[in-house]
Amino acid sequence: MRKEIILKVEKFLWENLVKGINYKGNTQRSIEYRFEHSWRVANIGRKIAQAEGFDEEKMVIACLLHDLGYAVDFKDHDDHQCHGRYGAKIARPFLLELGYSRDDVEEICYGIAHSC
Ligand SMILES: [Fe+2]
Numbered sequence: 050m051r052k053e054i055i056l057k058v059e060k061f062l063w064e065n066l067v068k069g070i071n072y073k074g075n076t077q078r079s080i081e082y083r084f085e086h087s088w089r090v091a092n093i094g095r096k097i098a099q100a101e102g103f104d105e106e107k108m109v110i111a112c113l114l115h116d117l118g119y120a121v122d123f124k125d126h127d128d129h130q131c132h133g134r135y136g137a138k139i140a141r142p143f144l145l146e147l148g149y150s151r152d153d154v155e156e157i158c159y160g161i162a163h164s165c
Contacts, residue, residue, distance in 0.1 A: 050095075050106040054147060058110050061143050062087060065120040072122040087113050107153060111160035114140045118161075137162035 066080045094112035098105040117139050118132030137158035144154040 050109060054106065055109060055113075057147065058113050062113055062117060065117055065139060069120045069122065083116055083119055087116055090115060107157050108160075110144070111157045111164075114157075114161050115164035133162045133164045136164075 063084055066083055069075050070077065070080055091109045091112035094108045095105055097103070098108035114136055116132065116136065118134065118136030120139065121132065121135045123129040123132075140161055141154055141158055144157055145151070149157070
């Protein structure tokens with residue numbers, strides 16, 4: 050797993066979560082909680098990847114970004130329920146910029162989109 054890539058993903062996650070600080074229900078603490086929660090999920094995902102022989106880096110990235118969609122200002126409850134798909138949409142161009150192949154990006158985005 051490449052540390053420099055994970056650091057870029059972590060920065061991307063934080064910057065996007067902070068964008069949502071003024072959306073209803075969000076506070077500095079709730080943003081921090083979401084960030085910490087994402088790391089907890091990523092650490093569990095890493096252990097699962099190791100145990101199951103999955104690609105650790107892609108698993109950690111998918112887990113880190115699984116709640117990225119909470120950076121969106123949702124219109125209603127149904128919209129809120131789609132946060133996984135919003136997250137995948139936000140993550141896709143970033144992951145391509147990181148140099149992942151389209152197949153890898155789709156695999157990571159599938160995980161993000163179906164995490165809710
Ligand atoms: Fe979550």
